[in-house]
Amino acid sequence: MPRTHSAARLDLLTSWKEIANFLGKGVRTVQRWEATLGLPVIRPADNCSGIVMARPSDLEAWVLNGRQPSRRSAKGSQQIDTATRATFAECVRELHRCHAEAKALFDQVEATRVVLQREIERLRLLYREWDAIRCHAPSDELAPTISAVMSAPAISKMN
Numbered sequence: 001m002p003r004t005h006s007a008a009r010l011d012l013l014t015s016w017k018e019i020a021n022f023l024g025k026g027v028r029t030v031q032r033w034e035a036t037l038g039l040p041v042i043r044p045a046d047n048c049s050g051i052v053m054a055r056p057s058d059l060e061a062w063v064l065n066g067r068q069p070s071r072r073s074a075k076g077s078q079q080i081d082t083a084t085r086a087t088f089a090e091c092v093r094e095l096h097r098c099h100a101e102a103k104a105l106f107d108q109v110e111a112t113r114v115v116l117q118r119e120i121e122r123l124r125l126l127y128r129e130w131d132a133i134r135c136h137a138p139s140d141e142l143a144p145t146i147s148a149v150m151s152a153p154a155i156s157k158m159n
Contacts, residue, residue: 013054022056023063
């Protein structure tokens with residue numbers, strides 16, 4: 001009798017979530033078990049794609065035979081921990097630097113937004129005033145009034 005698709009899936013767990021559900025634990029727990037206790041998972045040859053698989057029979061045997069620490073020696077683990085801590089500390093410093101830079105940029109943008117908002121409101125008022133003058137003043141009086149409004153000091157700051 002040919003195997004169905006669902007029966008084939010029972011022979012191989014194809015994600016951290018499926019592995020975690022099979023073991024009755026959380027995803028982070030089984031990932032930690034893989035790193036520290038040698039949980040038997042299968043990774044593709046390129047080892048960087050993030051794909052992980054496991055056979056239920058391998059997981060059952062691992063649970064029944066006792067969890068073994070990963071194959072790293074204590075000395076190698078200590079060296080990795082020291083190097084990892086140094087890298088982590090550098091990353092944290094870089095994160096703080098980037099956060100401070102982002103905060104400074106945010107503050108600049110906010111200050112510029114406030115200035116622009118004030119200028120927009122000022123220009124609205126000037127337009128209303130200009131529109132009122134244009135509608136009620138004869139054409140020959142309009143040109144001097146417009147040039148006086150446009151030469152106001154606040155406008156020259158924007159240019």
